[in-house]
Amino acid sequence: MYKTFAAVFLGVSLAASGASAVTIGFSQVGDEGDWRPAFSKDMQEEAKKMGIDLKFADAQGKQEDQLKAVRAFIAQRVDAIVIAPVVVTGWDQVLKEAKRANIPVFLADRDVDVTDKSLYVTRISADFSLEGKLAGAWLAQASKGTCDVVELQGTVGSAPAIERKKGFEAVLSQFPGMKIVKTQSGDFTTEGGKKVMEAFIKATDNLKGICASFAHNDNMQLGAIQAMKEAGLKPGKDVLMVSVDYVPAMKAALAKGEANASVELRSAIGKYIYPVVTDYLKNPKELPKWIVIPSDLHVAAGN
Amino acid sequence: MTERYLPLMATVTVFLALFVTGGVLYEHFFSTLVLGHILADNAFIIIAAIGTTFVILSGGIDLSIGSMIGFVGVVMARLDTLGWHPLASAAVLLAFGLLFGAAQGYIIDFCDIQPFIITLAGLFMLRGACFMVTLDSIPIRHPFVDAFADTSIPLPGDGFLASSAIVMLVVLAGAIAIAHFTRFGTNVYAIGGDRASAVLMGVPMRRTTVMIYALGGFYSALGGVIYALYTSSGYPLAGTGNELNAIAAVVLGGTLLTGGVGMVAGTLFGGMILGLIATLIIFHGSLNGAWIMIASGVLLFLFIVVQRSLVGSFNLRRSS
Numbered sequence: 001m002y003k004t005f006a007a008v009f010l011g012v013s014l015a016a017s018g019a020s021a022v023t024i025g026f027s028q029v030g031d032e033g034d035w036r037p038a039f040s041k042d043m044q045e046e047a048k049k050m051g052i053d054l055k056f057a058d059a060q061g062k063q064e065d066q067l068k069a070v071r072a073f074i075a076q077r078v079d080a081i082v083i084a085p086v087v088v089t090g091w092d093q094v095l096k097e098a099k100r101a102n103i104p105v106f107l108a109d110r111d112v113d114v115t116d117k118s119l120y121v122t123r124i125s126a127d128f129s130l131e132g133k134l135a136g137a138w139l140a141q142a143s144k145g146t147c148d149v150v151e152l153q154g155t156v157g158s159a160p161a162i163e164r165k166k167g168f169e170a171v172l173s174q175f176p177g178m179k180i181v182k183t184q185s186g187d188f189t190t191e192g193g194k195k196v197m198e199a200f201i202k203a204t205d206n207l208k209g210i211c212a213s214f215a216h217n218d219n220m221q222l223g224a225i226q227a228m229k230e231a232g233l234k235p236g237k238d239v240l241m242v243s244v245d246y247v248p249a250m251k252a253a254l255a256k257g258e259a260n261a262s263v264e265l266r267s268a269i270g271k272y273i274y275p276v277v278t279d280y281l282k283n284p285k286e287l288p289k290w291i292v293i294p295s296d297l298h299v300a301a302g303n
Numbered sequence: 304m305t306e307r308y309l310p311l312m313a314t315v316t317v318f319l320a321l322f323v324t325g326g327v328l329y330e331h332f333f334s335t336l337v338l339g340h341i342l343a344d345n346a347f348i349i350i351a352a353i354g355t356t357f358v359i360l361s362g363g364i365d366l367s368i369g370s371m372i373g374f375v376g377v378v379m380a381r382l383d384t385l386g387w388h389p390l391a392s393a394a395v396l397l398a399f400g401l402l403f404g405a406a407q408g409y410i411i412d413f414c415d416i417q418p419f420i421i422t423l424a425g426l427f428m429l430r431g432a433c434f435m436v437t438l439d440s441i442p443i444r445h446p447f448v449d450a451f452a453d454t455s456i457p458l459p460g461d462g463f464l465a466s467s468a469i470v471m472l473v474v475l476a477g478a479i480a481i482a483h484f485t486r487f488g489t490n491v492y493a494i495g496g497d498r499a500s501a502v503l504m505g506v507p508m509r510r511t512t513v514m515i516y517a518l519g520g521f522y523s524a525l526g527g528v529i530y531a532l533y534t535s536s537g538y539p540l541a542g543t544g545n546e547l548n549a550i551a552a553v554v555l556g557g558t559l560l561t562g563g564v565g566m567v568a569g570t571l572f573g574g575m576i577l578g579l580i581a582t583l584i585i586f587h588g589s590l591n592g593a594w595i596m597i598a599s600g601v602l603l604f605l606f607i608v609v610q611r612s613l614v615g616s617f618n619l620r621r622s623s
Contacts, residue, residue, distance in 0.1 A: 030592070044589075057585045058592030063534060063541065064344070065581065065592065071340040072585040076331050089440040090534030093452045113442055157438065 022278055023053040025073030026082045029109075030061040034247060038267035039084075039109075046270025052278070063087055070094050074101050080277050081105045088113040095119035104284070106277055108269070110159070121280055122287040124273050126295055128160045131263045132167025134297050135242045138261050139171075139178070139212055142240055146177035147211040150200050152193050152224060153185040154216035161185070164216045164244060181210065186220040193220025197227035206231060212240035218250040218262055225258050236260055236300065246298050254300040261299045269293050309613060310557025310565065314572045317555075317602070321579045329586045335462025341578040342472075343465035347372065347530040349574035350471050352549040352556075353478045354404075354522025356570045359553050360482075361515050362495040362562030363418040367407065367425030368523040368549050371400060372542030374429045375527025380441035380537025389447050393528045397521060403429075404520020408513040418516075426546065433539040440538040448535045467529050474525065475571055482567045487514060495562025523549075551603055552577055559610060576602070 024047070031037045040058070047054035055078060057069035063086045073081050074097055081103055085091065091112045098105050099119055107123035114120070139147060149172070154161030172178045182200050186192030193215060204210055207228070213235075215221035221243035228235040235241050236258045243250065246264035253259040266272075272293045280287065326333025351368045358365045375396045382392040407425055411418050455463040464472075482488040490511045493501040502508060526545075531537055556573030558565025580602065581595045 025588075053588075055585070055588030057588070060592045060596075062543070063538065064347075064530070065595075067534070068340075068344045068578070068581050069585050071344060072337075072582050075334065075337045075340060076329070076586060087440045087536070087538050089442040089536030089538065092449070092535055093533070115444070 021051055021053045022080070022281060023055065023076075023078045024080050024082060024274075024277060025055040025057070025069070025076070025078040026108075027057050027059060027066050027069040027073070027084065029066075029084050029086050030058060032061065035245070035265065035267050039269065042268040043082075043270045043273070046268075046274060050274055050278075052274060059086055061086060063090055067094050070098065074098055074103060077101070078103060079281055082108055082273060082277065083112075084109040085112050092116070092119070104277075104280060106273070106280075108273055117289060122276065122289055122291050124269070124276055124291045125293060126265055126269075127292045128163030129167035129170075130292065131244045131265065131295050132164035132169075133171050134167075134263045134295055135164075135214055135244060135261070136168040136171030138297055138299070139214065139240060139242050140175055142260065143178070143211050145175040147175075147240075148179060148181045148209055149212045149214050150197075150204075150207070150210055151180050151183035152196050152213065152215040152220040153183055154188045154220075156185050158188075160244075161188075161216050168214060180214075186215070186223065188217050188219060190219045190223040190226075193223030194227045195223075196220070197224035198231075201227060201231045201233070207233060207239055210239055212242060215241075215243040218243050218245040218247045221259060221262075222249055222253060225253060229258075246296075251298075254298065257300055259300060261297060264296045264298055266293060266295070306613075307564075307566075310559075310610060311569045311572075313606075313609065314555060314557045314569050314576070318572045318576050318579065321576065321583065325579070325583050325586065328583075332582075332586055335458040335460035337462070337582060339458055339462035339464055339468065341575055341582060342468035343533075345574050345578035346465075346467035346471035347526040347533060348545060348548050348552060348577075349571055350474055350529055351523040351526030351545065352552040352570045352574050353475060353567060354519040354526075355546075355549045356478070356553050356556070356558055356565065356567050357482070357491055357515050358418070358519045359550070359558050359560060360495045360562055360565055361491045361512070362498065363411070363512075363515065364422065364550070365404075365407075365425075365516065365519045365523070366419065366422040366546045367403075367429055367520075368526070369542040369545035369547075370426045370429035370433065371403070371520065371523040372527040372530050372545055373433045373539060374436075375400065375524050376531040376534075376541050377433050377436040377441065377537035377539050379528065379531045380443050381436050383443040383445055384441065389443065389445050389451075389532065396528060397524050400520040400522075400524020400527075401517050402520070404523075405513050405517035407520065408516030409509075411516065412509045412512040430539075430543075437537070437539055440536050442536045443531060444535075448532055451532050452535065467533050470525075470529060471571075474522070475567065478522075478567045481518075487511065491515060492563055495564075497563070548577060551599060554603060554610075555606055557606075557610070560607075 026043055028040050059066035066086050092114050095105055105120045107120055109125050184196045186196040213224055225235045241259040242261040244263045246262045250262045355365055379392045407421050411421050451466050454466040457463050490506045493506050552574035553570050555576050556569030580598045584590050584595050
């Protein structure tokens with residue numbers, strides 16, 4: 001909350017000072033899912049608040065469109081470029097062109113795979129591994145360090161699935177009484193989560209001895225909740241439910257007590273990104289290559 | 304004879320009008336930098352569209368372009384990890400594109416099946432093959448890629464002609480020569496104009512059809528090579544939907560979808576118009592990316608209608 005006020009105050013003071021507006025080009029991946037459109041909308045609204053002239057380009061999931069957008073930003077001589085990359089590869093050349101034009105590049109969300117790390121200033125994003133750790137830490141506390149967990153994994157090989165699992169397991173490894181007894185991929189979807197939980201219920205005789213369900217995202221957890229209710233179980237009471245994202249449907253589930261905790265993946269991250277960019281423009285200095293956006297844990301009332 | 308040039312003139316006029324509009328609306332737009340970017344960023348699609356021009360001139364269609372671009376990219380990247388020189392893998396893949404296209408052409412003629420279906424099968428097979436090669440994007444780290452990307456010719460002003468644009472312009476010159484100064488080129492126009500008369504005139508149908516699709520396969524493979532060098536990577540989803548962009552570039556370039564009428568040079572401007580629309584919308588800065596597609600669609604629609612009326616007036620003239 002304090003940070004929001006600070007950002008608003010900064011925005012007001014910038015707008016009031018009437019200094020020549022900073023122009024930032026933002027190349028977004030596209031508008032897939034729920035999270036990304038919310039992220040785009042926040043970037044536009046936050047820019048307006050802060051008096052930033054934002055050039056927004058949506059690449060519709062295509063790298064060639066994203067390269068066009070970045071080159072157009074260079075031609076427009078924007079002050080800085082923010083990229084949420086479609087893929088990790090293929091950025092060397094266009095980033096070199098930006099560097100030649102003296103336009104600093106910042107990454108939001110995903111990383112890029114470039115040989116020369118000095119081609120971008122920094123990456124500003126959430127830490128998936130930290131989200132897994134937060135979920136694990138909450139569970140360790142709630143279960144007092146003794147818990148058999150079933151895990152619903154995200155899409156195999158995807159960065160959030162790999163990193164959330166890694167973070168979660170890092171915490172579990174500290175507690176000899178905690179272990180993952182079953183794990184399977186539900187592909188980040190509600191249907192996938194429901195199917196996997198149905199299989200778990202059958203395989204463990206109605207989740208006998210299972211103390212918690214950890215899902216790599218809320219959608220899968222919501223599917224799991226459905227499957228458990230259909231089997232006559234009480235999610236949130238018989239089994240602790242912890243997941244990541246904090247989507248509106250999960251808020252409702254937390255309020256009903258059908259889920260216990262969810263780690264928020266923020267979409268309102270403009271207030272974290274813009275200050276880094278504007279501060280750098282005022283005072284260009286070496287920054288760490290990764291600036292982590294904090295993740296918050298939300299728990300059900302009564303927990 | 305001047306009617307032949309009407310669609311091309313219309314295309315060039317639209318291109319210039321859009322470019323001037325951008326210059327009036329936005330600062331820094333009317334520059335050789337923007338022009339150079341448009342040529343470089345759309346080079347791969349224009350190269351592929353040059354091949355499509357021959358296919359469409361003959362009255363056919365090729366839907367396998369986008370998948371070919373993706374396939375060529377992932378194989379080049381995979382071969383790079385095995386230590387191949389990009390030029391060596393490019394040579395192999397260009398030969399593959401030529402043969403794949405030739406096979407499509409042979410089946411189309413031999414089995415007398417619509418090119419739409421055969422090349423749709425090609426689209427699925429090649430995209431599937433992409434996923435067999437890799438599910439992730441693979442960087443191409445060979446020093447040649449950097450050397451290629453860093454090669455450019457400075458233009459007056461602040462712009463430059465990137466290597467991909469240079470390759471595209473050379474390829475375009477070659478294609479113009481093939482279309483207008485060879486026996487094969489004449490045969491393509493003859494088949495597209497009136498198939499039955501072409502047969503009576505003694506145009507070798509099978510050989511010409513095979514050559515047309517082989518050329519189409521070759522150019523889309525070359526587009527794939529340029530895309531892979533341009534992004535210095537292979538990505539199994541690259542090129543998705545690009546067959547439609549290529550067809551749009553050809554049609555905007557003044558070539559009739561029914562065949563027989565059009566010019567290869569028009570495709571250059573057709574492709575650049577598509578790039579220009581994208582650049583205009585990005586320069587505006589607050590329009591959603593969807594507007595690029597909507598604007599392209601509206602322009603494409605207007606072109607078809609104008610062409611239709613042009614062709615209608617020719618036919619009237621002929622019959623009277």
